[in-house]
Amino acid sequence: MSVPDLEANPPGDHNENPTRQATQEALVSGHGRVFQALGDQHNQFITVGNVERVVPRQLPPAPRRFAGREVELGVLTDMLDTAAESGATVVVSAIGGVGGIGKTWLSVHWAHEHLEWFPDGQLFVDLRGFAPTGEPMSVGEAVRGFLHALGEDPATLPVDLDAQVGLYRSLVADRRMLIVLDNARDTPQIAPLLPGGQACTVVVTSRNHLPGLVTVHGAWSVDLAVLSEAESRQLLADHLGADRVAAEPDAVAELLKYCAGLPLALSIVAARATTHALFPLAALAEELRDQKARLDGLNAGEIPLNLRAVFSCSYRALPRDIAGLFGLLSLAPGPDISLPAAAELAGLPVTDARALLRELETAHLVSQPVLGRYRFHDLLRLYATEQARHHLPESSRHAALRRLMDFFLHTAHTAERLLDPHRHPIEIDASGPDCHPLPLPHQTAADAWLEAEHANLLAGQQIAAELGWHAVVWQLAWSLDTFHYRRGHLHEWRSTWEAGLISAREFGAPAVISLAHRLLGDAHLNLGNHNEALRQLGHALRVAEDAADLSAQAHAHRILTWACGRQGDDRRALEHAASALRLYQALDLRAREAAMLNAMGWFESRIGDFEQAQVHCAAALHLCRQQEYRVGEANTLVSLGYVAQRTGRLDGALDFYQAALALFRVLNSTYYQADTLDRIGQIHAATGHSDQAREAWSEALSIYKDKHRPTDADRVQQEIDNLIEGVR
Structure with missing residues (x-):
């Protein structure tokens, strides 16, 4: 029989819950990114x-x-x-x-x-x-x-x-x-x-x-060599038209020489020439001369030609504002950047940023593989980084990156508050006048934004750590917590809090240090690293006690409740639950109080103290309903059903389980629907209702398989097999 987590999830404060044709083709022929x-x-x-x-x-x-x-x-x-x-x-x-x-x-x-x-x-x-x-x-x-x-x-x-x-x-x-x-x-x-x-x-x-x-x-x-001269000429003619190529044979010959058979270089030149259809090709050829010193860093023994002149040909044709954005984009961490993030980086309204990005895309200096998201070819990013370093003051680069990280942090914080509104919040500095975080109107939008920006947020946290922006590091880790848990990004959850703990120590506030230890421990707990989880949670509690931080102590005791329960130490879990309950009551955190009343009842029933378990669970149910804490209500109904089941009141147990199941369905909490269906199956089997038992277990089995819970699936399958054998 599986043990339900009492907040509808494992511990950790997580409630369940036409670019131009030539440019386009240049992108296709250029590189896989x-x-x-x-x-x-x-x-x-x-x-x-x-x-x-x-x-x-x-x-x-x-x-x-x-x-x-x-x-x-x-x-x-x-x-x-x-x-x-x-x-x-x-x-x-x-x-x-x-x-x-x-x-x-x-x-x-x-x-x-x-x-x-x-x-x-x-x-x-x-x-x-x-x-x-x-x-x-x-x-x-x-x-x-x-x-x-x-x-x-x-x-x-x-x-x-x-x-x-x-x-x-x-x-x-x-x-x-x-x-x-x-x-x-x-x-x-x-x-x-x-x-x-x-x-x-x-x-x-x-x-x-x-x-x-x-x-x-x-x-x-299959080894790929450069294109032959004839193949290169054909590719250029396909882009620009045979008549235009034939009209300037000397310039074309020079362009082919500079491109040296590299499809990427040929494509960039074709994109530039198409963008400026009235410019003579000789002008492009002239721009490619004497530019060997600008892209040496991209050679690295692997590239047998100099691409800097090719990139510079497009870059030098850009107006100043577009060139500035090109350099700034290279500062963005992660594989791509969204339109709103690019606008923040540049300090521009979104409409202006979109227009500049359109010009960069037309010039084949960025691509837009997904609507509203932009990325560099890897070589172009390095070139853009060089241009930013040469042409933008360090103060401008620093301010741009700070705007971007503030945008990421404040939007991620908003997303986290939508995903888990019952979670105890942290305070972050108000966004500055130059920061325009996304409002994210609802939970679905929050989840979608975090999914799209996940890689960039992780890379951003790393950059913030390197720059010593310690508040950003730990606050970003906090803002990714629920997303990491729900999506199963447990290793990323751990790594963000490993960085978060380092920054929390540098930040220096005991409440933050305790929080970092606690949530790193939570991550380890969900990864199955129980000893390390207990070690981190112990640190969290000691720091909180030394600082006389009652809230941090309560949170540490709450997660320690589940850590001990996971190791089968029900009495120790009960001690931590009692401590957390007492503190939450003193702090007047009513939803958390309800959760820990339920935890008390659950672990009391585990050790056989059913009378006291009934008292605590009934109090928890009343408080959950008063606070409109639906997840807590559903879990408390499960606990009451368990108490009734263990004391032989099977009809009452069935009523509790069915009420809990109805709430889990409303909450779309399929994980806990399965556990409750399993319990309903047990009650029906014990009362001789084989058809109802098989129906409940079959639905639970389907969910267990869908959620990749093989141990539970095998156990329920065995129950079904035994039921069928008994009927025979």
């Missing part, structure tokens, strides 16, 4: 047996203009034919190609030519192996993205990475799918994403040679 989260087809569904499957369609749009690569396309097709004959999983590694060589361009073009070979869908991910800032995408982030694309609810995924990988491989094992792993760093980043079956085709692109992928996993290698 622009494809992240981009798709020209929506997911579909197919039915296999009685199971409805999601058919993901994550491929970016096929490039309309494609030059050369006949040999490489033939190799890819021959590889697939050979693999089909042998029955082997196919892995293609496009290695040895420089950045901007068109690895993604090739893979997406080939994939669209062979869509009929992959009827069960296509998955695509940019692994950010060579992102200029931040870390490559983790295996966990990639796997969770694929699981979501395959129809799995992010909130119900198993916590353990190995289990997530296993679930992913199970879902794709028998499917004829294409899986594109773009911009990989190395073999260890790729290996967990390889399916175990023989039905899938996997295409990997990387700037590195990947010998492990070849020797261990039998990958085929």
